[in-house]
Amino acid sequence: xxxxxNGVRPGALGPKIGETVxxxxxAKAWLVDPVSGREGPGEIVVTDGxxxxxxxxxxDEAAGVxxxxxxxxxxxxxxxxxxxxxxFEDAETVASxxxxxxxxxxxxxxxxxxxxxxxxxxxxxxxxxxxxRASASPVEVxxxxxxxxxxxxxxxxxxxxxxxxxxxxxxxxxxxxxSPKLLRSALVYAGMxxxxxxxxxxxxxxxxxxxxxxxxVASVLGLxxxxxxxxxxxxxxxxxxxxxxxxxxPRARLHLTHVSTAPALELVRRAxxxxxxxxxxxxxxxxxxxxxxxxxxxxWAWEALGADGKPRDPWVDGALTGQPYDTSLRVxxxxxxxxxxxxxxxxxxxxxxxxxxxxHAPHTTVDKEVEFGLAANGIxxxxxxLGVLLALxxxxxxxxxxxxxxxxxxxxxxxxxxxxGAGTSAARPRGLVEGAPADLVxxxxxxxxxxxxxxxxxxxxxxxxxxxxxxxxxxLTIARGRLAYEDPAAGENDA
Amino acid sequence: xxxVAPAARNAPAVAWHHRNLIDLDVVTWPEIELIxxxxxxxxxxxxxxxxxxxxxxGRRVTTLFYEASTRTRVSFETAARNLSAxxxxxxxxxxxxxxxxxxxxxxxxxxxxxxEILVMRHSVSGAPYRAAEVFGGxxxxxxxxxxxxxxxxxxxxYTMRENLPGGDLHGRKVAIVGDILHSRVxxxxxxxxxxxxxxxxxxxxxxxxxxMDRWAAAWSGGAVPGHGRFNVTSDIEAxxxxxxxxxxxxxxxxxxxxxxxxxxxxxxxxxxxxAERVSLAKPDAIVMHPGPMNxxxxxxxxxxxxxxxxxxxxxxxxxxxxxxxxxxxxxxxEAAHGEAAHGEAAR
Numbered sequence: 140x141x142x143x144x145n146g147v148r149p150g151a152l153g154p155k156i157g158e159t160v161x162x163x164x165x166a167k168a169w170l171v172d173p174v175s176g177r178e179g180p181g182e183i184v185v186t187d188g189x190x191x192x193x194x195x196x197x198x199d200e201a202a203g204v205x206x207x208x209x210x211x212x213x214x215x216x217x218x219x220x221x222x223x224x225x226x227f228e229d230a231e232t233v234a235s236x237x238x239x240x241x242x243x244x245x246x247x248x249x250x251x252x253x254x255x256x257x258x259x260x261x262x263x264x265x266x267x268x269x270x271x272r273a274s275a276s277p278v279e280v281x282x283x284x285x286x287x288x289x290x291x292x293x294x295x296x297x298x299x300x301x302x303x304x305x306x307x308x309x310x311x312x313x314x315x316x317x318s319p320k321l322l323r324s325a326l327v328y329a330g331m332x333x334x335x336x337x338x339x340x341x342x343x344x345x346x347x348x349x350x351x352x353x354x355x356v357a358s359v360l361g362l363x364x365x366x367x368x369x370x371x372x373x374x375x376x377x378x379x380x381x382x383x384x385x386x387x388x389p390r391a392r393l394h395l396t397h398v399s400t401a402p403a404l405e406l407v408r409r410a411x412x413x414x415x416x417x418x419x420x421x422x423x424x425x426x427x428x429x430x431x432x433x434x435x436x437x438x439w440a441w442e443a444l445g446a447d448g449k450p451r452d453p454w455v456d457g458a459l460t461g462q463p464y465d466t467s468l469r470v471x472x473x474x475x476x477x478x479x480x481x482x483x484x485x486x487x488x489x490x491x492x493x494x495x496x497x498x499h500a501p502h503t504t505v506d507k508e509v510e511f512g513l514a515a516n517g518i519x520x521x522x523x524x525l526g527v528l529l530a531l532x533x534x535x536x537x538x539x540x541x542x543x544x545x546x547x548x549x550x551x552x553x554x555x556x557x558x559x560g561a562g563t564s565a566a567r568p569r570g571l572v573e574g575a576p577a578d579l580v581x582x583x584x585x586x587x588x589x590x591x592x593x594x595x596x597x598x599x600x601x602x603x604x605x606x607x608x609x610x611x612x613x614x615l616t617i618a619r620g621r622l623a624y625e626d627p628a629a630g631e632n633d634a
Numbered sequence: 635x636x637x638v639a640p641a642a643r644n645a646p647a648v649a650w651h652h653r654n655l656i657d658l659d660v661v662t663w664p665e666i667e668l669i670x671x672x673x674x675x676x677x678x679x680x681x682x683x684x685x686x687x688x689x690x691x692g693r694r695v696t697t698l699f700y701e702a703s704t705r706t707r708v709s710f711e712t713a714a715r716n717l718s719a720x721x722x723x724x725x726x727x728x729x730x731x732x733x734x735x736x737x738x739x740x741x742x743x744x745x746x747x748x749x750e751i752l753v754m755r756h757s758v759s760g761a762p763y764r765a766a767e768v769f770g771g772x773x774x775x776x777x778x779x780x781x782x783x784x785x786x787x788x789x790x791x792y793t794m795r796e797n798l799p800g801g802d803l804h805g806r807k808v809a810i811v812g813d814i815l816h817s818r819v820x821x822x823x824x825x826x827x828x829x830x831x832x833x834x835x836x837x838x839x840x841x842x843x844x845x846m847d848r849w850a851a852a853w854s855g856g857a858v859p860g861h862g863r864f865n866v867t868s869d870i871e872a873x874x875x876x877x878x879x880x881x882x883x884x885x886x887x888x889x890x891x892x893x894x895x896x897x898x899x900x901x902x903x904x905x906x907x908x909a910e911r912v913s914l915a916k917p918d919a920i921v922m923h924p925g926p927m928n929x930x931x932x933x934x935x936x937x938x939x940x941x942x943x944x945x946x947x948x949x950x951x952x953x954x955x956x957x958x959x960x961x962x963x964x965x966x967x968e969a970a971h972g973e974a975a976h977g978e979a980a981r
Contacts, residue, residue, distance in 0.1 A: 350759070353844075353845060354845070354848055355845075355848045355849055355851075355852045357845060358845035358846055358848055358849040359659075359821070359849055360759060360760065360781055361759040361760075361778075361779050361780030361781030361782065361818060361821055362759050362760075362779075362780070362781075363780075364844065364845050452852055452857055452858065454659070454858050455857045455858050455859065462763065462767065463760060463763050464759070464760030464761075464763045464764065466764075505736075508736065508738055508764075509736055509737065509738070509764070510737055510756065510758035510760065510761040510764055511758065511759065511760045511761075511764070512758040512759060512760070512779065513758060
């Protein structure tokens with residue numbers, strides 16, 4: 140396979156998924172290396188699965204290469220994915236999840252434990268790993284174990300055995316650890332094991348029956364309000380417990396996933412400033428979509444704020460162009476306001492948010508083609524995360540390098556923040572390192588792609604972006620030297 | 635001297651082009667006036683000795699009620715029969731819905747069985763939009779969750795116009811009192827009454843107004859085209875003072891279990907529409923209620939049957955308004971005015 144950055148593709152005669160990439164050259168592309176912090180024109184050569192050379196071009200050689208064409212970046216790491224296996228294979232399998240991940244530019248994921256049965260003992264982890272091996276995909280599948288046995292919130296899971304088996308942390312995601320007492324124990328015990336607790340922060344009593352972010356849109360649509368306070372209060376509780384246990388177990392670590400409200404992000408910001416060992420991620424959908432999408436708006440979150448920074452009213456300015464009450468928009472935590480989305484973006488810019496994690500939550504049509512209030516929560520998002528971030532980049536809201544960092548070194552740093560996690564392959568620095576196994580994504584910013592049930596490799600077609608063009612076509616994903624994804628159109632444009 | 639042909643003189647200023655009627659948010663004021671005029675005609679039909687016209691002869695109207703409501707269902711069915719439509723009636727207790735059949739499947743099945751107009755009542759907000767995605771005919775919303783009850787708001791508007799001097803709501807003070815938070819009647823009335831230029835006040839205990847202040851704040855600048863601002867308050871006296879229309883909403887016992895109200899007794903003591911409170915309104919103010927009433931809770935029995943009460947007018951006008959809407963929907967064409975584009979197909 141050989142190509143240059145002028146639209147030539149890796150070639151259709153390359154290896155099959157999972158096979159070592161014997162030879163791949165890309166001349167005149169825009170390289171982004173978030174480890175060194177360098178980006179610019181360059182070329183790469185992969186030989187026998189190894190990133191043999193990374194050459195930065197200068198002067199005449201670099202002429203005409205911009206960051207709006209073909210981009211090479213390290214492969215992405217997703218800290219939050221639901222691959223549904225075992226138990227919900229109609230919605231996703233490890234194999235379909237890996238294919239979707241690679242289509243999204245990801246070379247490693249961490250799956251959540253809310254399978255059936257829950258991943259609360261090593262046997263279930265082995266089932267996930269065996270499915271990953273059987274898939275032939277080179278995408279690395281890591282896992283969190285459950286905090287509580289059966290995710291029932293009553294007693295601790297087999298945390299020590301799970302640590303020995305290689306989980307990267309503990310989460311009852313899908314639900315919070317409701318009992319503050321159990322959370323306290325979990326933080327201390329996981330800290331002893333050198334791993335974080337990954338918390339879905341939600342006050343379940345405040346959100347009982349809730350359908351949409353409590354505010355103007357929910358009021359007009361007659362949807363039961365999902366108060367921001369349910370997240371803010373839970374985050375405050377979690378941080379207070381973390382601060383409290385550090386005296387007993389200084390290795391305790393808390394990671395807050397899918398933080399979605401401005402006040403909760405502000406709490407994390409202050410906690411970090413105070414030196415608490417907390418990390419957090421935000422999702423692509425909370426960065427890009429808002430609650431007004433449920434009313435039928437389809438504009439990006441940053442387009443929903445006026446020049447004065449005040450929210451625009453979709454009932455005033457004709458933004459309501461789509462289907463109202465679309466169940467692909469029902470997600471936990473719910474889509475928030477444009478101001479909250481801007482706060483997620485600000486958190487990424489100042490480092491309050493360490494990473495973007497997809498919370499990829501595929502669902503069957505049976506669970507989604509129902510009334511809004513009865514629909515399952517979740518967005519199938521691992522394939523569109525890059526496109527959503529590039530939309531932010533295109534709008535001038537996020538530098539390209541920061542977007543790439545949030546998908547690579549950011550999440551790797553979260554894993555590396557715990558002593559046991561730091562020793563795993565998930566924590567390895569995600570840079571363009573000569574001599575290491577090639578782990579990278581090539582995407583073309585000059586081309587978008589249309590999100591359709593057919594173009595999504597995930598079994599979950601529950602994307603609010605269906606029918607829409609998103610920027611940044613992934614051309615090639617190589618994971619650990621092996622082919623993970625290749626654009627089926629590759630080679631068609633060869634001159 | 636020029637003459638105007640009768641046909642031109644009588645031509646309506648606006649044609650009906652909505653395939654469905656799910657919410658009043660997409661209905662313009664001229665369209666509301668068209669509904670009002672059509673309702674006048676239907677009331678003319680109802681005044682005849684034989685209250686039946688063949689307008690929808692052979693057309694198939696199906697009522698699909700996922701929530702028990704004998705009153706509303708009978709009103710729709712009476713309206714459909716008055717227009718000579720064939721009526722099929724389905725409620726959850728007797729349908730396969732209870733066997734786990736999905737709404738989408740049910741609607742597809744009803745269409746295959748010949749349903750042309752689907753009157754739908756559902757406990758989940760937005761459910762008729764889901765149905766409209768798969769239904770090729772016309773959907774008339776008979777109430778969905780807390781979201782919308784457009785025929786109720788239209789019959790309320792019609793009844794107000796009928797009873798107010800001059801028949802105009804412009805500048806008239808309308809107070810709606812009760813459980814606003816959970817009320818689809820209140821939400822639909824916000825759209826219609828702010829379009830009519832009324833001075834609208836929503837009143838109830840603060841726990842039952844939650845969120846509505848944000849809606850009112852968003853509209854406080856009068857920014858939404860065709861809609862004025864409205865007020866939200868827990869001050870019952872401010873809401874009722876000099877009102878032209880006083881409307882009570884039903885208070886449900888579940889609200890106490892949810893911790894939203896201390897007791898029905900306390901609600902009645904502070905918010906019940908009784909003679910003393912209603913006397914704050916204008917002397918000729920009318921009293922309304924969408925029913926069913928909890929007499930002695932949100933409204934006192936003497937007020938409910940007083941000379942000011944137009945509650946039975948509301949019931950009678952409900953049939954005429956529903957006749958008008960069935961008639962207009964049956965005559966609308968899907969692709970008219972490009973309505974099929976985007977989500978408008980369902981709107």
